[in-house]
Amino acid sequence: MNPEHIREIIDHHEGGKKAGIIPILEDIQSQYSYLPEEALRIVAEKTGRSLVDIYGVASFYKAFSLKPRGKHLISICLGTACHVRGGLRIAEEFERQLKIKPGETTKDKEITLETVNCLGACALGPIVTVDGRYFSNVVSPKVREIIHKARTGLDRVDIKTDERIFPVEVACPRCNHSLMDRHHYIDGYPSIRVTVSFEFKHGWVRLSCLYGSYSVDSEYKIPDGVITNFFCPHCHAELIGASECMTCGAPMVPMLVRGEGGMIQICSRRGCKGHRLDLT
Numbered sequence: 241m242n243p244e245h246i247r248e249i250i251d252h253h254e255g256g257k258k259a260g261i262i263p264i265l266e267d268i269q270s271q272y273s274y275l276p277e278e279a280l281r282i283v284a285e286k287t288g289r290s291l292v293d294i295y296g297v298a299s300f301y302k303a304f305s306l307k308p309r310g311k312h313l314i315s316i317c318l319g320t321a322c323h324v325r326g327g328l329r330i331a332e333e334f335e336r337q338l339k340i341k342p343g344e345t346t347k348d349k350e351i352t353l354e355t356v357n358c359l360g361a362c363a364l365g366p367i368v369t370v371d372g373r374y375f376s377n378v379v380s381p382k383v384r385e386i387i388h389k390a391r392t393g394l395d396r397v398d399i400k401t402d403e404r405i406f407p408v409e410v411a412c413p414r415c416n417h418s419l420m421d422r423h424h425y426i427d428g429y430p431s432i433r434v435t436v437s438f439e440f441k442h443g444w445v446r447l448s449c450l451y452g453s454y455s456v457d458s459e460y461k462i463p464d465g466v467i468t469n470f471f472c473p474h475c476h477a478e479l480i481g482a483s484e485c486m487t488c489g490a491p492m493v494p495m496l497v498r499g500e501g502g503m504i505q506i507c508s509r510r511g512c513k514g515h516r517l518d519l520t
């Protein structure tokens with residue numbers, strides 16, 4: 241670990257003055273795959289916070305790891321819905337093929353395996369995520385292919401053929417008016433149009449309706465790490481739910497899913513990928 245590099249990351253986030261320390265920790269983790277103790281000491285020293293506070297945040301959120309992780313993280317959901325659909329069998333198959341237990345990393349330092357309680361897409365279980373990308377309805381014969389995809393890199397996503405991403409039609413949970421904008425397409429599908437406000441600015445944002453895609457188009461550039469307030473463009477109600485993002489703790493933004501029924505929730509922090517989908 242290079243201490244200078246950690247200091248640069250903290251400077252890039254202006255010492256956490258604007259968006260707090262979570263974006264700093266996210267950047268460090270994305271560079272080193274975990275949060276080294278020395279890095280946390282530097283964060284405490286440079287941001288003027290106590291080491292206890294920094295550890296508190298780093299150990300509270302499951303997205304952060306204090307132990308070295310492999311390059312890729314495979315998470316298997318063993319929440320109730322996934323468990324009854326065979327999640328345990330899937331976990332055992334991953335353990336058998338990777339020759340590691342949950343919490344361990346393969347010898348080549350490529351893959352860390354973990355089990356989690358709910359990934360927010362219960363109706364599509366068993367759910368497995370690789371570096372935050374969802375695989376739904378996973379069955380044992382698919383395990384080998386998922387491991388192969390994890391090793392060869394998931395960043396090369398083809399939105400036309402990738403079964404991990406799929407379109408949703410959404411509506412305002414207050415007035416039930418559709419939020420789909422059929423005049424503006426993103427990723428080849430009608431976009432989701434809402435209004436947002438942040439840092440005294442107010443304007444439109446269009447989001448990809450593909451669950452698993454994070455493409456976005458907006459009137460104003462929203463800086464990474466900034467928490468944004470979302471509003472329905474029809475009834476102007478604020479789209480704000482009771483829950484917080486499991487990744488960064490920011491408020492979640494709920495929208496009704498049409499057709500399938502259920503709710504999609506996206507994290508209100510720009511750049512955070514802590515989205516969740518609950519179909520009924």
Ligand code: FES
Nearest residue numbers: 317319322359361
């Ligand atoms: S129980 Fe697995 S996604 Fe909810």
